Amino acid sequence: MRISGLAHASGVAVATIKYYLREGLLHAGVATSATQATYDDSHLRRLRLIRALTGPVGLSVQQARTILALVDDPGDDLYATLGRAVGALPPSTDAAAAGDPDPYPHARAALEALGQVYDPRFPAVAQLEAALAAAEDAGLPISPERLLAYGRSLRELAAYDLERMPAEPRAAVEYTVLGTALYEPVVLALRRLAHQDVAARLDLGR
Amino acid sequence: MRISGLAHASGVAVATIKYYLREGLLHAGVATSATQATYDDSHLRRLRLIRALTGPVGLSVQQARTILALVDDPGDDLYATLGRAVGALPPSTDAAAAGDPDPYPHARAALEALGQVYDPRFPAVAQLEAALAAAEDAGLPISPERLLAYGRSLRELAAYDLERMPAEPRAAVEYTVLGTALYEPVVLALRRLAHQDVAARLDLGR
DNA sequence: ATGATTGGATAGCGATACTCTCTAATACTA
DNA sequence: TAGTATTAGAGAGTATCGCTATCCAATCAT
Incomplete structure (x- = not known):
């Protein structure tokens, strides 16, 4: 699954996923080349957890x-x-x-x-x-x-x-x-x- | 009590009190002239309530x-x-x-x-x-x-x-x-x- | 008279959470 | 194989929030 697939599956925008990657909330995908990486279920689960914490729980990105x-x-x-x-x-x-x-x-x-x-x-x-x-x-x-x-x-x-x-x-x-x-x-x-x-x-x- | 007295009694900065006045969280003082107004205990109590709501309770000014x-x-x-x-x-x-x-x-x-x-x-x-x-x-x-x-x-x-x-x-x-x-x-x-x-x-x- | 304070208004600031833009490389598509 | 789309990665831009700072003219305190 590439980043757009992850974005689609999770309902989180690609730019936001990149932001979480940069902020260290989400672990990087497996790089298959200089400009591609694949993401799996662990990323999807993590993304859901991030959204739960930053959404309903009300944590800042920092706290999360x-x-x-x-x-x-x-x-x-x-x-x-x-x-x-x-x-x-x-x-x-x-x-x-x-x-x-x-x-x-x-x-x-x-x-x-x-x-x-x-x-x-x-x-x-x-x-x-x-x-x-x-x-x-x-x-x-x-x-x-x-x-x-x-x-x-x-x-x-x-x-x-x-x-x-x-x-x-x-x-x-x-x-x-x-x-x-x-x-x-x-x-x-x-x-x-x-x-x-x-x-x-x-x-x-x- | 003038605004500086209210600021001192409440521990809230004058500029912040003015901000709360503007935002409609705090009722205006009684104007004694074009550039003066007096504040009383009701303002002090209200200010404490505002700080409790925006602080520990975590409300935004809007929600408060x-x-x-x-x-x-x-x-x-x-x-x-x-x-x-x-x-x-x-x-x-x-x-x-x-x-x-x-x-x-x-x-x-x-x-x-x-x-x-x-x-x-x-x-x-x-x-x-x-x-x-x-x-x-x-x-x-x-x-x-x-x-x-x-x-x-x-x-x-x-x-x-x-x-x-x-x-x-x-x-x-x-x-x-x-x-x-x-x-x-x-x-x-x-x-x-x-x-x-x-x-x-x-x-x-x- | 003079310096400080006030109400009122406007502008600026620092943090936050994205969101957009860009680039070069790579991957599908016809 | 030509052409289009997508990607990683990074930086800059944006909108909102909660103040905070500055300015002005009026007025007060001494």
Whole structure:
């Protein structure tokens, strides 16, 4: 399959494919001459993954490159790889100052209340702190009770996800990294729909 | 308070405040002369809300304007307003073709399995369909069982949210619209942290 | 009186994600 | 085998976004 065939099969413009090649998101085809190369199913699959990440997941090309690099070449430490993947996912937050003894007090309190690991090096901790601060700044602070309720429900989800994790380490990393990124839009949509459902029932009761 | 005071109190640059004024995100101050106006707490609060929406929530100025307009002037129909708000939130998806008899089959099946309202006009339905399609395209399809598990956990969350909804309709709209937007990053961060927690325990067990 | 500040308008900037153009080499097509 | 189409590769161009900077005349603070 040549580049135009790949473009046709994937629905991505030739120029865009060349752009992804240049940006290192897509591996080069097998060169058959100075001006030709052939592409196969692996390119098609990769292209679909790229479009999923840059489209519905909403990653920039830069962020997608980071995630894809982790999928291509994960370490053997699932915990560390997951941390790096989450760090590449939006919303990106700056790390706290090095000297701060307690940089993420709200997040720490929430995780302790939930009985979960608190590791200030983990990007999601900074993300949680930023999100809590934003809600508070906007005048809708999140109570500890609510955090507890959220945390418990979401822990159920996470447990479900991890139970289904493949046994093989490489597959496990891919599953975890991509599952984090790809399933988030699903989670958000379902939450919105649950709100809609409850709201509809309330309206009916008026 | 003049514009420089507002800039100082909010931490937003004067030029940026002017930009928000121009873009209609922030209401004008009370003009005291041709070249002066005073701003008050309502401007400060609004500015904080704008920064929360354009920052951690990740909205564009355009999307924030839509959300803010709904908060300022909601209809009295909570359901409809919530729908419009969700439609303004990313990821934005195009509506299906008008003539399609069953435009969102996966989403419909999921919602029916969950016993929830299915309304194809609701933007979150299209978002769910797009998210499911993206996961599938990327090679990590979401099974009906998983959707059911997700849906149930998230419905708990939504029920918790709606129980705490203010009784007064105007406040209810603000709570629902802003709660949808502002709490999403919290939900995502907590999910990521729950994954981290479970992964950490698995690693320990190795 | 004088220097700083303001509202209002316009222009510029840096990043992002493509998209277009070009060239020379090569590959199908009649 | 002549002619047309396609390709790789690289660079430049484009549109949008979210500011940011500059300018002006009016006005304020001292």
